[in-house]
Amino acid sequence: MPDTSQPTIHSEAPADIGWRVVLPTVLPLVALFTFAVLLPLTDNEYWALITTRAAIYWVLVAGLNLVVGYAGQLAIGYVSLLTLGAYTTSVLAAGNVLPPLPTFVALAVAAVAGAVFGVVVGLPALRLRTFYFAMATLGFATIATQVALAWEGVTGGGIGISGPEMPAPFNTAWGFLYLCLALAALVTWATSNVAKSRFGRALIAVRDADVAAEANGISKPKLFVTIFLFSGAVAAVAGGLFASLQTYITPDAFTFELSLLFFIAVLIGGRGSILGPLIGTIILTILPEIAAPLAAWSTFLYAALLLIIVLAMPGGIAALLDFKNRKPLQSDRAIKPRPTLLGEILKRSGADRPMTLKGIVLTFGGVRAIDGLDLNIRPGQVHGLIGPNGSGKTTTLNVISGYYAPQEGEVRLNSPLARGAPETRAEHGIARTFQTPRIVGEASVIDNVMIGGWIEGQSSFVEALMSLPRHRQGERSLEAAARLALRAVGLEELADVRADRLQHSELRFVEIARALMLKPAFLLLDEPAAGLATDEIERLGQLIKEISRQGTGVLLVEHHADLIFDICDEVTVLNLGRVLANGTPAEIRVHKEVISAYLGA
Template identity: 70%
Template sequence: MAMLTATSAPKPARATSFAWARLAPFLAILLSAAVLPFVSNDYWVLIGTRMAIYWVLVSGLNLVVGFAGHLAIGYVALLTLGAYTTSVLVAGNVLPSLPVFAALAIAAIVGAIFGVVVGLPALRLRTFYFAMSTLGFATIVTQIALAWQSVTGGGIGIAGPEFPHPFDTAAGFYALCIGFATFTTWISANVGHSRFGRALIALRDAEVAAESAGISKQTLLIAIFLLAGACAGVAGGLFASLQTYITPDAFTFDLSVLFFIAILIGGRGSILGPLLGAIILTILPEVAAPLAAWSTFLYAVLLLLIVLVMPGGIAALLDIRNRRPLAANRAILPRPAALAEIMQGKPGDKPLRLRGIALSFGNVRAIDGLDLDVAPGQIHGLIGPNGSGKTTTLNVISGYYAAKAGTMALGDAALPPGRPALRATCGIARTFQTPRVIGEASVLENVMIGGTTSGTASFAEAMLSLPRSRHDEHALAAKARALLGVVGLDGLGEVRADRLQHSELRFVEIARALMLDPDMLLLDEPAAGLSNDEIARLAELIRAIAARGTGVLLVEHHADLIFEICDQVTVLNLGRTLAAGTPAEIRVHREVVSAYLGG
């Protein structure tokens, strides 16, 4: 990446101040946890221990529910597995008795494995269907615990593991659980604030855009289910020790609902919010003990209130910056000249070639034998009446539709039909007819998602915030800020994307696509909804992108824009090429004038 100008890089003092502001609430919670044994009795230490154990599980589950958006209601099953695994291994019911920490490590492995087993349906099922599958798994685990009496003790139960000195006292075990909770908070925050966390949110809210950025859903979700399952397994082992004796009755549906509602109360895509939610829901039964018999009813009422009154949860209430009004007279003022400092010049050897592309939807021939060539550094317009196959062509090139016939290639590399997540690594980026952005994420985070595949650190490195992961984040943030300056949105980086105007979202998508340094950029009606001045600025920006060596395939209904900036124009009608040539040739083509331009 080229050297960034001083104005494009974030100011160190400002970045440090923001980092401390984000860290301060966690430090306050940790300090409160540290002084709790000294200012309260053993009962509240017990409540604090339970709170820490619940959070160990919720910190991992939050990545599944809050970040990835999968309704995993039955995660109490993994708590059950962790509890029984630890207890059985320490008791020696199957193998020779193991030390408790070794058993806890094995419980984490078992939890990780079954976390993937529970999560696999998420690759195909969404919303309530996935929720039902997790509840079904929880029922299976409970029934096995009841039936396998020789190992689990059945309905009678089994003694929980005892930890050695100094963790064999209430205060010592509390300190151990707080330590685990602190560690899982740290790793979940590292993941959530990394390119992997942003990718999860993109898959949740804008899966099509996530695929265009090269995000692999299967690989990422499996990694998250492994981590969440391991956290649940460890929480189960700690829970078994806290209970001292466990039976299947200890793992109720109410407990599973508590974990789930803690995340909903906290807010999606947040670490602090669900942490506060878990604390509130653990303390609430203690301060409202007379209502304990009504717990399920109260959870239902609480869930309804969340949906109706504060759908954004605690995280939205704490997000004071995004409640400040934005300037009403904002103008988009791109600086195309700055592209030379950010994007590498292209060698100009990767033309896009389509030969004989055909695609049908039932009896409708959407594309019928299309040939198309887009040269590097060329702006190629694709026009035609509604239903002529323009956006369908972009979707075929992007891999969202698989052509039934024909071939595609970018340079010497063939583009296989389908498989949209592979297009980014091939050098193809795109925008969409309707802007596909993540409303709950900041503008800067939306742009950084475009550079997900350029990161070099592994998931494990991101989880532990190792140097290569930190370097990835700094580089992605610096490049994203610079590109926001290029498209004229450099003052809006920290603003939630759902607060922007439609025209601004158009330019956010272009900045996100440029994060790839693409060889080929597909623009789907980028001028729709823009004013005349904004269209003129968009034209200058597109010219600058092409001048850097990127091929541009432009679908647009603004004929003036097409004829002003395009080098070549292809006109489609009913999925076929009606005409192809220079803008001057297309302007006077008799059939084009009759079918599309009018006159």
């Protein structure tokens, strides 16, 4: 009876909910571009110039938004790629190195150069964090300017060089405006496609829950290289358009203030948004024209504006426009999992053989966190791992997950698993949850769960960028699977709510739903009952037991002894990194050393 109404609710959910989510973003974008297209009716070429500049800036900021707003990297010095694109296009069009090339061919070459140098500028992000990476990008900006100054025979040095002339019909103010608007619209569409794809979800996962991202098979280096290629290419194209708009460029045109403008446009727009940074770009382009007498104070004004945004509305413009998530949620919510749905989710049976840990030794300094651990996790069984705090339980999960590389021993699943390579575990069917839920708070619940389906995605970045049929089909299948997983854990009604609005207990079940997306052969659960009420723990136990019945091997680290003894088929007790006892729950209950060291009298 309880489930009879649910299929009716969710059979039309993807289409209905999709339009409700998309329309509030699409309509403002269409309105902005329509307004810009109708500007020629004013016959005011000054506003054509300002609108063209805003469109060019947005071409760069749209790509930068994926790096800063979605990936969370402080790339302040992206003016270096604008400089590269402007000089490459101008030099090739002028024939200073090769025979003169047509302007659009020169733009295409600049895009390729921008993609390559986009990766060069972005590579430090794989090693450097926060402000260190920001300083590295600023260093590249300084290098680009100095090269332009020093290479006088090609760039004209401090004297400068003429910008490329556009062919007809783009050689007039209005024609060039329409060209830039068309490119801005194309880049907006493309980056929106990426943002709504598995690549966009992977970026925010790396940004806010990088450990969970790795556990779901997301490789940060590969992902970042892809994004830097794209953002570098569009930034260089923006540079070529900028050079044409300026008609004449010198190194002085590429200032620190301009770089700040790009960066602040993303910040005031808000993370994880396309519309917000677009509005931010428009505001920051128009602002200097309105406040022209204060041009000398531009750096100070940018800093003041950034401070106001951080203090007054840290979520940026996107947060102000997010009316949907201001609606209050029902306060008396209950989590009611439906374990009967697990058979449909876990269609792939568990592994053929157990996962084994043999002779694992892991030391931190002179302390042995794990000391000669042997462990077998069998398919279709719940294996409990208990022990006092500091006994090595979570450390064991981290060794299996690849976050720690043991000094001795190995983890085998048919063959030895790679040491210290957490992003490889998902492809072996190993999923996990964490002691503290690793959830992307600014993303919806459904997006958090869909992150777990990363390795299921078959479409390439280009297919996502262009929203090709295979990509669209994959997204529909992935969303349907995620909604089914949420139904299984009892959270389908919260699918489209921001995850940071959920209660702690609900986040625990969201993590399990995300892990189910992998159709795991082995599921590692790290204290999933922590913070749950008694009835929630009981329902959790039923869910875990049913997961094991589908053939999945479960390794459960837990301090709730009743849960361990109720649902586990086998229990291992650790103490000081060593196995103190191993056996059935009934045997462990009466084990004298276990009672003394852990269970108590």
